[in-house]
Amino acid sequence: MSSTLRSSLSTLWWVPRGLIFGLMAFFIFGPLFNLLLWTVAEKWYFPHTLPLQYGFSAWERVFAPRGGALDSLRNSLVVAVLTVAVSLALAVPAGYALARLKLPFRSLILLAFLIPQAFPNLTVYVNVARIFYEIRLNGTIPGVVLVHVSHGLVYAVWIATAAFSAIDVELEQAARSMGAGALRAFFDVSLPLAAPGLMASAIFVFLESLDEFTGSYFVGAPDVNMLPLLLYTAGSGGNYQTASITALLLLVPSLFFMLIVERFLKADVLSRVGR
Known part of the structure; x- marks a missing residue:
């Protein structure tokens, strides 16, 4: 019982x-x-x-020449790729220096990259838009890229620092002892070993740029159409078909790249993020 x-x-x-x-x-x-x-x-x-x-008539309307989706998709991809390129160009040397050199105030330097995330985006971008308007960067792709880079550097620098920290320094020393110079040891040893982590940081930056709305709105609109702006316009106007199709265009690459990140970002790299 x-x-x-x-x-x-x-x-x-x-x-x-x-x-x-x-x-x-x-x-x-x-x-x-x-x-x-x-x-x-x-x-x-x-x-x-x-x-x-x-x-599928809504799909035809969205991707028609006057639908705006193709133009928004092209601008979003161009801005995201440029954001990744600029962010990695800054993050690779910064991450290597933070991982290898005994810099004073290292923790404060890493925290400094969090400053763009520490303040309300709305108030920041209103003032950024005013400054960019004065120097004629408002409503341009370079202006939008600069705003996106300010957010993307958080992921790029922190993950790049963790990726280089996870590499045993003795491997570089062994290459140097065999006659390789500092640059040769970096490009032949450190950079290939850090490539999975750098690939993961590039994906994070790409997705952050692809989904960024506030900066794109205040700095880019109405001259630079982006997918998040199209989604906002369609949703606020009650056009749920266009909004849903645009949201799907943003969702699919996010899911796809997250699966890639899970493969590239190893546990030893994750354990050193922020250290």
Whole structure:
């Protein structure tokens, strides 16, 4: 009898677990399912639970020459790639110096890269837009890239520092003892070993740039159209089909690159982030 009771209790114990996991799945995948439905919904209104008509006419409108999606997608990709290039060009030497040299106030230097994240973005970008307008960078791709770099450097420098810190310094010393110069040891030993971490930082910077809205709005709009701006315009105007398609365009690369980051960013690198 007692074993039967224990078996019944153990069976009932799965009921709250199932409810919790079911609620978690609903709150995570429910909005995604709703997003996918809106991308193919032709006719959908209250009180109907599902669309009354399905089709791809919204996709045709979004990617039409006057839809703005192609222009926004091109600008977003160009800005993201340039942001990655500038961020890595600054982060690789900075990360190597922070990892190898005994710099004074090293922790403060790392914390300094968090300053753009420490203040409300809205107040910062209003003043940045005013300054950029005076020097004619407002409404230009270089201006948007500079704003995105200010945020991307947080990921780039911190992960680059962790990647170089995870490399045994004796490997460089061995290369130097065999006659390689400092630059040769860096490019032949340190940089290839740090490449997975640098690849992960590049992906983080790319995704941060791709999803950045506030800086793109205040510095780029209306001359530089970006996918987040198109998403905001469509959503605020009640055009849920266009907003959902734009959101899907932003979501797919994020999911794809996160899987790549999981492969490239090793545990020994993660353990040294911020150290």
